[in-house]
Amino acid sequence: MDFNGFRVVWEGLTGHRGWKPLWRDPDPKPAYDIVIIGGGGGGLATAYYLATVFKEARIAVLEKGWLGGGNIGRNTTIIRSNYMLPGNQPFYEFSMKLWETLEQETNFNSMVSQRGILNLCHSDGQRDAFRRRGNAMILSGADAELLDTDAVRQMYPFLNFDNARFPIKGGLLQRRAGTARHDGVAWGYARGADRAGVDLIQNCEVTGLRIEAGAIKGVETTRGYIGAGKVGVAVAGSSSRVMQMAGLRLPIESHVLQAFVSEGLKPCIDGVITFGAGHFYVSQSDKGGLVFGGDIDGYNSYAQRGNLPVVEDVAEGAMALMPALGRARLLRSWGGLMDMSMDGSPIIDTTPVDGLYLNAGWCYGGFKATPASGYAFAHLLATGQPHPTATAYRLDRFARGLPIDEKGMGAQPNLH
Numbered sequence: 031m032d033f034n035g036f037r038v039v040w041e042g043l044t045g046h047r048g049w050k051p052l053w054r055d056p057d058p059k060p061a062y063d064i065v066i067i068g069g070g071g072g073g074l075a076t077a078y079y080l081a082t083v084f085k086e087a088r089i090a091v092l093e094k095g096w097l098g099g100g101n102i103g104r105n106t107t108i109i110r111s112n113y114m115l116p117g118n119q120p121f122y123e124f125s126m127k128l129w130e131t132l133e134q135e136t137n138f139n140s141m142v143s144q145r146g147i148l149n150l151c152h153s154d155g156q157r158d159a160f161r162r163r164g165n166a167m168i169l170s171g172a173d174a175e176l177l178d179t180d181a182v183r184q185m186y187p188f189l190n191f192d193n194a195r196f197p198i199k200g201g202l203l204q205r206r207a208g209t210a211r212h213d214g215v216a217w218g219y220a221r222g223a224d225r226a227g228v229d230l231i232q233n234c235e236v237t238g239l240r241i242e243a244g245a246i247k248g249v250e251t252t253r254g255y256i257g258a259g260k261v262g263v264a265v266a267g268s269s270s271r272v273m274q275m276a277g278l279r280l281p282i283e284s285h286v287l288q289a290f291v292s293e294g295l296k297p298c299i300d301g302v303i304t305f306g307a308g309h310f311y312v313s314q315s316d317k318g319g320l321v322f323g324g325d326i327d328g329y330n331s332y333a334q335r336g337n338l339p340v341v342e343d344v345a346e347g348a349m350a351l352m353p354a355l356g357r358a359r360l361l362r363s364w365g366g367l368m369d370m371s372m373d374g375s376p377i378i379d380t381t382p383v384d385g386l387y388l389n390a391g392w393c394y395g396g397f398k399a400t401p402a403s404g405y406a407f408a409h410l411l412a413t414g415q416p417h418p419t420a421t422a423y424r425l426d427r428f429a430r431g432l433p434i435d436e437k438g439m440g441a442q443p444n445l446h
């Protein structure tokens with residue numbers, strides 16, 4: 031079933047009786063060539079590209095809950111490629127290019143909206159750093175513009191420009207960045223993968239990995255044993271727990287990240303704004319709610335809800351940047367499980383176990399990476415070689431002293 035304008039009108043006139051479920055609900059088969067653990071953005075995109083680009087068959091995605099119920103459906107929907115380091119920038123720009131054609135390719139409205147992201151700077155030093163970052167982006171084929179205070183004021187006159195502690199001195203704008211409807215992304219990839227023959231198996235938790243003579247043989251699940259030639263792990267905040275089943279300890283900590291949405295307001299923010307003097311960012315959803323967030327809760331946890339001190343911290347950031355926000359009411363908040371790596375960059379790599387592959391360490395930035403994360407992981411699973419844009423995302427980079435420390439903040443998860 032394809033989506034198009036004619037179909038929508040026809041269904042509207044005929045009582046919406048023709049719509050079909052977007053994917054099958056198959057029982058697990060005894061064995062697959064490739065099993066992907068985790069039905070989030072990374073896992074679904076991997077299965078999609080494995081089947082459509084790399085022409086692999088006999089693939090299953092095993093999800094312990096429902097498809098898209100993890101971070102892919104909990105994030106604040108920002109997509110961008112404003113990275114600076116050589117290990118990161120080509121990968122995120124590759125992702126940006128995939129976003130630009132995603133909806134046509136999957137025939138699914140994922141509401142990709144290139145409304146721009148503006149990173150505000152509040153000191154001369156920060157402006158210099160943004161200039162450097164913008165130049166690095168342009169050199170690797172992305173877009174970037176450095177704005178002065180007047181240009182920012184024209185875009186967003188209601189910001190607190192003359193704050194004594196954090197005056198706004200300009201901003202780095204990436205116009206091609208923006209937002210995408212997060213669960214629509216999961217659904218688009220899920221439907222595409224299902225159409226290409228992938229079995230998407232929900233309510234199927236992986237509880238063990240069967241390894242013989244150093245090679246993966248299959249997975250134990252709540253729906254029985256499933257044999258597998260290769261297993262790809264894409265479980266984000268649960269990475270340490272799943273890899274522990276193979277006896278591996280990861281350079282990753284799990285933390286909660288919260289997000290918030292206000293009551294619906296008239297259109298006032300048409301892009302994404304980030305505060306440069308604290309951890310706060312905001313955009314406006316198509317329904318009118320202001321969607322915003324800040325720092326992780328700062329303690330290790332597997333709970334998908336956070337605590338009040340971070341709510342207060344985020345509210346302080348909001349008030350410092352945009353005092354008018356104090357008059358809006360908070361509608362709801364939620365949390366997700368972050369797989370915080372020690373340098374803030376991801377891991378897409380083989381493991382010491384033959385046939386076991388890892389996609390993890392996305393911290394709070396894996397949504398924007400969804401297309402490239404899936405494509406690069408599929409490339410690795412299908413060819414055994416890292417994708418050219420993901421060669422730096424090695425698991426052993428910490429041991430080798432080659433971290434990709436984009437923020438220059440060291441091995442401190444709460445700062446990435």
Ligand SMILES: Cc1cc2nc3c(=O)[nH]c(=O)nc-3n(C[C@H](O)[C@H](O)[C@H](O)COP(=O)(O)OP(=O)(O)OC[C@H]3O[C@@H](n4cnc5c(N)ncnc54)[C@H](O)[C@@H]3O)c2cc1C
Pocket residue numbers: 067068069070071072073092093094095096098099100101102103104105106107108109234235236237264265266267268272287288289323364365366367368392393394395396397398399
């Ligand atoms: C509040 C919040 C805001 C964020 N904002 C942004 C943003 O604006 N931009 C951005 O780029 N990123 C953002 N992120 C980060 C981004 O959402 C994540 O990095 C990314 O979604 C992680 O990859 P994923 O989609 O594959 O993870 P998930 O969707 O979490 O997928 C992992 C899946 O694995 C499943 N699983 C776990 N264990 C097992 C098991 N044993 N067996 C079977 N299945 C299992 C889980 O149920 C889950 O569905 C945000 C995250 C949060 C929580």
